[in-house]
Amino acid sequence: VIAVAAVAAFMLVYYLLAGVVANVALVLNILVLLAVMCSLDVTFTLPGIAGIVLTVGMAVDANVLICERIREEMKWGASPKQAIVAGYDRAYNTIFDSNLTTFLVAFILFAIGTGPIKGFAVTLMIGIICSMFTAITVTRAIVQLIYGKKRNLKKLSI
Numbered sequence: 001v002i003a004v005a006a007v008a009a010f011m012l013v014y015y016l017l018a019g020v021v022a023n024v025a026l027v028l029n030i031l032v033l034l035a036v037m038c039s040l041d042v043t044f045t046l047p048g049i050a051g052i053v054l055t056v057g058m059a060v061d062a063n064v065l066i067c068e069r070i071r072e073e074m075k076w077g078a079s080p081k082q083a084i085v086a087g088y089d090r091a092y093n094t095i096f097d098s099n100l101t102t103f104l105v106a107f108i109l110f111a112i113g114t115g116p117i118k119g120f121a122v123t124l125m126i127g128i129i130c131s132m133f134t135a136i137t138v139t140r141a142i143v144q145l146i147y148g149k150k151r152n153l154k155k156l157s158i
Contacts, residue, residue: 003053004030007060015067017157021142022063029059029134033127040126047120051106055127058102062135065091070158080153088140095135103128 011019070087078086103125110121147153
């Protein structure tokens with residue numbers, strides 16, 4: 001809990017409004033992950049909690065990639081709206097690759113592991129799916145709600 005709070009505080013300070021959006025997605029990611037695990041009647045164990053922690057790390061990584069890509073696009077002279085679109089589009093492949101690789105490793109751990117290893121793998125696989133949804137779809141929707149209707153947008157809070 002302390003680590004998540006520290007990461008959330010850092011995101012708020014470093015990325016400003018984009019950090020708020022990333023934190024909303026992070027909280028939603030954890031809530032969806034817990035909801036799915038509860039609906040599947042998964043028992044929470046220490047390896048499962050470790051899977052949740054790794055999921056949080058992957059979700060933060062995805063949001064950092066998106067924010068940094070948007071910053072780069074702005075630095076290269078794109079308008080704020082163009083930077084948002086290009087930032088999400090260009091970060092997608094990197095996010096997808098890293099999450100797919102992690103998912104495949106978790107699947108292999110599930111296939112050959114026993115007991116606690118399987119619990120870690122299940123939690124991680126569910127978390128990766130939730131993270132992909134929240135980091136890409138939810139944050140993009142929130143950003144579009146915030147900036148989409150503004151006609152003369154000159155700068156972003158990022």
